[in-house]
Amino acid sequence: MIPSSTFHDRVHGLLAGTAVGDGLGAPFEGRPVVPATALTQWSFSTQRLDHTDDTVMTLVLAEHLSHQGVINQAVLASDFAVAWHHEPLRGYGAGAAQVLASVLGGVSWREAAVSVFSGGSWGNGAAMRVAPVAAVSRSPLEAAHLGRLSAEVTHAHEHGLHGAALQAAAAHLALHSDLSAPLDAAAFLDRLHPVVPSRIWHEKLLEIRALLARQADAEEAAAVLGNDISALGSVPLAVFAFLARGETPEAAFRFAIGGGGDTDTIAAMTGALVGARHGHSELPVSWTTRMEAAEQIKEIATRLVAAPVGT
Ligand code: F2R
Numbered sequence: 001m002i003p004s005s006t007f008h009d010r011v012h013g014l015l016a017g018t019a020v021g022d023g024l025g026a027p028f029e030g031r032p033v034v035p036a037t038a039l040t041q042w043s044f045s046t047q048r049l050d051h052t053d054d055t056v057m058t059l060v061l062a063e064h065l066s067h068q069g070v071i072n073q074a075v076l077a078s079d080f081a082v083a084w085h086h087e088p089l090r091g092y093g094a095g096a097a098q099v100l101a102s103v104l105g106g107v108s109w110r111e112a113a114v115s116v117f118s119g120g121s122w123g124n125g126a127a128m129r130v131a132p133v134a135a136v137s138r139s140p141l142e143a144a145h146l147g148r149l150s151a152e153v154t155h156a157h158e159h160g161l162h163g164a165a166l167q168a169a170a171a172h173l174a175l176h177s178d179l180s181a182p183l184d185a186a187a188f189l190d191r192l193h194p195v196v197p198s199r200i201w202h203e204k205l206l207e208i209r210a211l212l213a214r215q216a217d218a219e220e221a222a223a224v225l226g227n228d229i230s231a232l233g234s235v236p237l238a239v240f241a242f243l244a245r246g247e248t249p250e251a252a253f254r255f256a257i258g259g260g261g262d263t264d265t266i267a268a269m270t271g272a273l274v275g276a277r278h279g280h281s282e283l284p285v286s287w288t289t290r291m292e293a294a295e296q297i298k299e300i301a302t303r304l305v306a307a308p309v310g311t
């Protein structure tokens with residue numbers, strides 16, 4: 001059992017890690033390669049870390065969960081839509097914006113979520129925001145279930161849902177991991193296996209194991225696992241960055257961004273896992289003090305920790 005002050009710090013870290021990864025990665029989003037010198041320069045800058053849709057939606061979900069510890073899909077869809085309408089220029093995906101505009105216009109989320117693309121979105125937008133469910137779940141499977149419920153309101157495609165389930169379960173495992181022992185990557189991956197009942201996702205987990213065994217660098221990992229805007233092509237890299245470098249927070253963020261591609265989102269997802277394991281107090285202060293929403297994140301973390309679990 002984790003002491004309550006530590007749990008609070010770790011939930012705070014989960015939210016702050018998301019925002020730090022998002023803000024650090026945002027200037028490089030879409031670049032196939034991120035030069036180490038450019039990343040170093042940006043990481044030492046004192047400029048504010050402005051966040052994007054990844055953090056906005058994560059905080060909306062965290063706030064939603066803080067009320068009763070459960071997901072009301074109609075209310076959540078509306079919460080996301082209101083946040084999008086308030087700040088539409090936070091770099092939302094085109095499909096996500098279309099779904100949220102429809103919801104705001106009175107279309108039910110069920111109808112809106114399947115109306116984009118063919119069979120709904122397989123983007124990583126549901127995975128990038130899902131980590132707060134870890135704070136109100138009692139097991140990785142329960143986290144994955146809540147993750148799927150939260151994802152469904154915008155991402156109806158099976159890969160959008162699987163991505164959210166995997167990241168939710170990973171966040172739960174990170175949040176409850178034993179800090180007195182080194183992270184056991186093989187055991188961590190074993191526990192992720194049942195949350196994604198899909199051959200192609202299981203292949204990704206196998207690739208993560210093989211990359212860990214040969215101590216792959218970020219460039220190789222991105223080439224094998226993907227680094228794009230899809231859930232299937234980004235969640236595995238985020239989990240890999242955590243398992244490969246997660247014991248040193250700063251290195252994990254750099255690794256996640258160093259793979260290029262959807263850098264804000266991959267670093268936001270890795271950041272959620274790193275922050276959940278080590279807590280806000282262990283994240284680099286030079287980065288947490290640059291966060292645009294530092295105060296809001298602190299307040300939401302306190303409310304989320306007070307939410308009922310498993311009701
Ligand atoms: N949108 C971006 N980045 C683009 C540039 C932003 C720029 N810096 C700016 O400031 O304007 N980033 C954000 O979007 C990603 C999350 O996307 P989400 O929420 O999943 O959106 P969407 O639209 O549902 O999916 C993303 C794209 O994937 C393709 N796609 C998805 N499902 C598809 C399907 N079934 N068939 C075909 N294509 C599909 C589409 O191109 C979608 O637009 C994060 O990176 C976040 O940071």
Ligand code: MG
Pocket residue numbers: 052053054090091264265
């Ligand atoms: Mg973004």
Ligand code: MG
Pocket residue numbers: 029262263264265266
């Ligand atoms: Mg992104």
